[in-house]
Amino acid sequence: MPNENKSTNLPRILVVDDEAAIQRFLGTALDTGEFSLHQAETGHAALAAAVALKPEVILLDLGLPDMDGVEVIRRIREWSQVPIIVLSVREREDDKVQALDAGADDYLTKPFGVGELLARIRVALRRSLQQAPEPVYRIDELEVDLGRRRVLVRNAEVQLTPTEYDLLRLLVTHAGKVLTHGQILKQIWGTAYVEQPHVLRVNISNLRHKIEQDPSRPRYILTEPGVGYRLRAVS
Template sequence: MTFVLVVDDDPAIVRTLGINLRARGYDVETAGDGRSALQVVDERLPDAVILDLGLPDLDGLSVLQRLREQHSVPVVILSARHETDDKVEALDSGADDFVTKPFEMEELMARVRAAVRRTASGEPPLVVTGAGVRLDVTERRAEVGGEVVRLTPTEWHLVEVLARRAGHLVSQRELLHEVWGPGYGRESHYLRVYLAQLRRKLEPDPANPVLFLTDPGQGYRLVAQRSAG
């Protein structure tokens, strides 16, 4: 079971993250300040850390720097700081990703999963192409005919699950579990709505899709090729 340490001094955010992570099968520990976080790491090294920068004792960057002195554990910064300089400093200090508050829960979950996967396997970026569409799942960048198209966090999550099994059928139940959580399995209308949105944004002819195909009553498949990035 993947162990995630959540470090934030906002009890509401800590509680929300704990609920959502546990619902997705993660083992979760929380810390409200930097020193407590470092103590947790000393006792049990997490598989990933979600770290706020504005902590009441040690600054989040100091926590990050101390972590990097000994560990390569993936760290996703979750902060209300929006300035580019703050993001650059955090990434240069060794953070794997940076998410600003307020945030979309599904996007944060996807960033955590991606950071854990990259660290665990050293896997290359996930990029798929087809029908004039380029989907860089790792960097969350979609292009149609060279033009950038914006996808929502939930749309990206669907694309990610399908892209990892490009060319193969992914069942409705698996998609619902992966994107919305283990409590979902029968809400096939969610998939119809979001796949229709993806087709409108990405397909050359949404009424006659060639990328996002439906296997009636079974699931969906993304017909695209993995590329080198």
């Protein structure tokens, strides 16, 4: 592969997929000079490479010949927080939720646009490189100052209820990453609420009314139907 061993200080990306055509296409598409690419074709090879290589980002197909991709995520999550972006033809929301709950950071359904994939990789890399989140999140007209617990829209402070603020803060600290309903409910309301998604929907709706210009076309808090929510990443 073109730049597999070119430079060691480029961020290492591990591509796990058993389809030669996909590997070839990704090899070309990601050959932008930004990354150093590595490949694995089986789950076990991926686990070994994750240990040996310590990649900055892992692109993972779920349908591997030797083990299920979700299992690969689980095993990696036992010891590493490396961002994992799932690339899969499985488009059912249950599959997505399962992968995300197991610890994947993002999920792209095949076929996907290369631009989209690059954007997601960059977001993941940023989150992987900076350990502590920025105290201030700023995107378009929204500003969230985590240090001061302040939220500004078009420079005007917005009053949020404590729950709404917690929700927004959670999204901000994971900006760009999909958070499943279950994950959010567990973090904000506790395990007992995992089966009560309407609490979350009402709060998201309220939050959108307060920070979005047009709540029916949200620009900040994006819905992943059937899966969860994602706060747009600072590009």
